Amino acid sequence: MTSISIREYVNALKREGKNIPQDESGTYWRRGEGGYLVRMPVFDLSAPDPARINRLLRSDHAPMISYVIEPSEEHPANAKLYICRDQSYNMDKLAKKVRFSIKKSSVLRFEWLSKEIFLANGLPAFRDSCKRNGLADGTSEVFQQKFRTWFNNPANGVIGAWKDDNLIAYYSTTAVDDWVEIGGESTNEGLVFNPNNGLVDRLLTEFLVERKFRVVSYGLSSIQESSNAEGLHHFKVKVGFEAIPVRRVFVPHPYLRPLINRFSLALGHRALRIFPGSRGLRKGCGVLSRLVQTSPSPG
Template structure:
């Protein structure tokens, strides 16, 4: 069972349409999609489909409409695999209403039991995150090879999430230090872990393991939510993909093979070629921690079959 301090009353549920409206009021570009979905700005010129775990094929012409209405350069979404759409990514989902520590690997059980002795897990306010979360955020971004773990990027990211009641946070404390925290989106009968951030100096106490165990127990067992998602594997080169995959499956997520599809604005399609791919990789060699270059390289690798 999770620590008693983590138990909390389930708040009024935010529906998916309400979530889209909140994001729109915050300035994000939103375009209505098919099958009860919407498309949202996830990068400056990229729209992604919500919920992330929706695998239904978009209606004919939907993606082109989304790119036009959303003034986007790229639209990205997940699909079921097929002969025409081979697997090129993993989708991480946990749907087990009987999730428990006993079902997990021995190493995970040991880590959780140690963490229960060393750490205190509790919900966080947005103010808690802003005041105490920067070290965990910076250390994590550096560990995954990114240069955006700055105070400015941190405050920009979490000040926006703090304004939406669908975004919640859970932390693991070692005395008065925030060892790690999760940023989570709660909508309808599901939840999605948007980010997991932890301090290098406190990793020995296994804060990530106890946080994952706690929130999966809370959502699936105590709240009876349909599923918890941990998103999809990254297209960025240079990430510790194998390590992240091992961690997510260790804590209880199933890895489902999916096809990650991209559609470009017509004006960008001529630049999807091997010369552009080579040029971006040359630039990436000079700036290996640049997130925009890494995402562009991953996109071109997918579209030019260079993975």
Template sequence: MTPDIFAEWLSRQKYTVIRTASSYWYNQVPRVYQAFPYHWIIQPSDCELSNFLRENKSVGLRYSTSLDAIEGAVSYHAVYENSVYGFENLGKWARKNVRRGLKNCNVQPISFETLAEEGWALQLDTLDRQGRRLELAKEIWRKRCLAACDLPGFEAWGALVAGRLAASVITFQMEDCCYMLYQQCHRDYLPVHVNNALSFVVTQTMINRPQIHSIFYGLHSLDAPSSVDEFKFRMGYTAKPVRQRVVFHPYLAPLFNRVSHAAVRGLLHWQPGHPTLAKAEGMMRFYLQGKLPLDKQELPSVLRSADNDLLERD
């Protein structure tokens, strides 16, 4: 499926979608744009970025670029790129939890109408459990789900316990890559490992499809707790090193410095989980880190422990 289908899904949710020479962009929050497709590694010119920010009156933007790029915070994509997936790709801990989960739930495709109605409770519980405040209303959640109903490439999957939706995820086939989007689980079912079962079955199903060569499980987040990605890595996914570059409007860039970042961190300390403050802090952190040479940056923990030569690639 093409990026235009994904763009249509975003447009139906009332996001502004813009196409430039290097990528597509959408306003993830007002006046701040995220590049997609998410798995694309792009290198837009300074002229392209400057024109984009000025013409669209944007505060800033974010995109993934290569480790060889001049600027950008060292980051990663959570991906699975092997041709097979099964219990042999999991560690002992994950195998045990997947087996427990499969005994306690049924993993199957569900309708987007079901996800729109029953998934809302999972959304509320997941954000609360992660210490992240709610930033959307139920009607926006419904629109997110129902916007995908008749678009090719989108699927909704659920883990059901006694007929009740316990965990869910949206998938989308972007070219030869499958995206795993908005996975969520109610805390009542975490002890029976439905999240493990859901991730395992969906990953195995997708990787067995001949037209899918990789699975994208998410960007290194601006504000999510590290436990979110640790779960993915225990499920056999790997951290693919990239740089995430944040660029602010030329007139505003001087305002984003270590002093203002410290102030935002202080506000976030007093209002933990505040969605706007959390994302602003993340954008500023990635921006400031991205200005440093590779050997001066603080690497994400998963890359510090990995056997790679990041620091030799500046």
């Protein structure tokens, strides 16, 4: 698994046809689900210039911009950022039950996967994880759409956990400069072997201890309504990640701001009752709820 510079990473994304704008400060912004812009890396907590954010919104025609900043009295924390920076990480630092679960996963075979092997074997873990989270998009079509070009970018990889000939879990990784983002899925039947615990231990050991990366990022707490946020928080913290309180900011395009009101939120909730497994509706209602509750501000 290689690491490339952020410029190389962005160039690879552009070769895939993705638009990655860069603002005046040199910061890159990638497209999230729904077409909104997300700052890279996600754990950058600096407060951007509000005028720069507005210029980026207008020039790129994005529906929304999202980033995280350090909380303050004016802008209190509304999310958690999960990162591990311990370059002396060792599972012996973890609680006894967690160490046991990692040792239990030793019956599994861990290895980095090629594109062909992953696409042929990864669907069951993807499908089961979506179902456990109440999502309706754990289909072969969505899986292929998400990952068929994943390996075209040299920053991206997938490490898997095998039980015999079954891929029971995997973690996707994006390694850029001295940081790496991770996220995983697992099959229902494979959970008894604690594959996620074993995979996270492998990743923290490889990137932080052996390769001396600065940060392993496990992302932000979910904005989705009806998500398993508490369970995910407990897992991430127990396997060695810090849960850092942050302020997650959403800045909508000026054309969308008249639609940010309680009536729109009520319509979204009504649609969510009809389509409870819609990932887009869950995220959309979560973002809209945040914007309705507090006045959006770029800083």
